[in-house]
Amino acid sequence: MSLTKKILIALVLGVIAGIILTFIPESVFSPLDMYLLTPVGQLFINLIMMLVIPIVFVSIVLGTAGLSEPAKLGRIGIQTISFFLITTAIALCISLALSFMIKPGTEGVFDVNMAEYEAAEAPPIMETIINIIPTNPVSSMSAGDMLQIIAFTIFIGIALAFLKDKTQGIQRLFVQANDILMFLVNLVMKAAPYGAFALIASAIGGGGLDAIGSMGAYLGTVILGLFVHGAIVYSLAIWVLGKANPWTFYKGFFPAMSVAFSTSSSNATLPISMKSAQENLGVSKSISSFVQPLGATINMDGTAIMQATAAVFIAQVYAINLGFAEIIMIILTATLASIGTAGVPGVGLIMLAMVLSQIGLPVEGISLIIGIDRLLDMLRTAVNITGDAACAYIISENEKRRKA
Ligand code: ASP
Numbered sequence: 001m002s003l004t005k006k007i008l009i010a011l012v013l014g015v016i017a018g019i020i021l022t023f024i025p026e027s028v029f030s031p032l033d034m035y036l037l038t039p040v041g042q043l044f045i046n047l048i049m050m051l052v053i054p055i056v057f058v059s060i061v062l063g064t065a066g067l068s069e070p071a072k073l074g075r076i077g078i079q080t081i082s083f084f085l086i087t088t089a090i091a092l093c094i095s096l097a098l099s100f101m102i103k104p105g106t107e108g109v110f111d112v113n114m115a116e117y118e119a120a121e122a123p124p125i126m127e128t129i130i131n132i133i134p135t136n137p138v139s140s141m142s143a144g145d146m147l148q149i150i151a152f153t154i155f156i157g158i159a160l161a162f163l164k165d166k167t168q169g170i171q172r173l174f175v176q177a178n179d180i181l182m183f184l185v186n187l188v189m190k191a192a193p194y195g196a197f198a199l200i201a202s203a204i205g206g207g208g209l210d211a212i213g214s215m216g217a218y219l220g221t222v223i224l225g226l227f228v229h230g231a232i233v234y235s236l237a238i239w240v241l242g243k244a245n246p247w248t249f250y251k252g253f254f255p256a257m258s259v260a261f262s263t264s265s266s267n268a269t270l271p272i273s274m275k276s277a278q279e280n281l282g283v284s285k286s287i288s289s290f291v292q293p294l295g296a297t298i299n300m301d302g303t304a305i306m307q308a309t310a311a312v313f314i315a316q317v318y319a320i321n322l323g324f325a326e327i328i329m330i331i332l333t334a335t336l337a338s339i340g341t342a343g344v345p346g347v348g349l350i351m352l353a354m355v356l357s358q359i360g361l362p363v364e365g366i367s368l369i370i371g372i373d374r375l376l377d378m379l380r381t382a383v384n385i386t387g388d389a390a391c392a393y394i395i396s397e398n399e400k401r402r403k404a
Contacts, residue, residue: 018204044195064157105316295388
């Protein structure tokens, strides 16, 4: 049986097991979760996380070195950033339109007085930009600071591209390191069905469904936005911009989407996303290793959808009117917040605090949606990485046609 089929079965079984687990007493679920589901899931996440930093380092060096003509690097860079920004803007428009139509914050009863939430301070924007260049690349790697690692690695890749024959030895070393890492990704993926099953059963069984209640309208609005964007907008982009078949794309990329869904982490999914794009979709290594790590770090359309919907939802619950200026502010701040969101579980919600405080909405409103965010995090992470892969696929298909 193919890995994709196995993962699909694991996802379905995981959901069923999770739903059954919500009916068993806490005294039975707790030990089962603590000694079986969580450890199996966490082991799987650790196994892939272990590979993330080395893969980002090695593959971006190779990717940048492979795009040795500066014109090609420039062209791909501009296309990538434009795709990321435009799709994020579309995602925000879709979610705002849906939230104003469905009005999730006016359905149901919300206990606003219960709300309590401490907002984290957002870092000043200039500082964030300056900090992209690391003063100590080793400490960026040990801290897992993706943008800094990407910046440093691109520099090394450019140097290799310029030095060519002089640095052949190092280049070969990187090629071989890449082979080792890809071999390990293949190995770790064999555990994916078990990891996915355990993570999903644990998330749903651990009260994931209890919190839904009055939050149904909000949940539905976010899921609808994610679906429209993840299935329709990307399909259209692949079809129109990439002149390729969307079905081929989703079929080939499914293993990565399911891992994103079960781990809720774009970063952790990165090795699998790159492998799926390169092996199943034929995306060239240099394009995949340039576009996908960058996308996993700064391009989060699913997160933007949640943040915009949440902002409108909270405004509706607190009966605050949003004018044109506030809507523009939501678009601007949610774009920045989604760029600033790290590809790890739950950070999108923390960054939402920044969006709310910029627009002058009550940050405590976050406590209303915290209960169901686990479930939405799974879905939006799958959309987040699909956007990066769609971009890589479109650019790669167009580059192939350019060459032909
Ligand atoms: N978990 C998301 C990701 O890794 C980020 C978020 O929205 O919390 O892509």
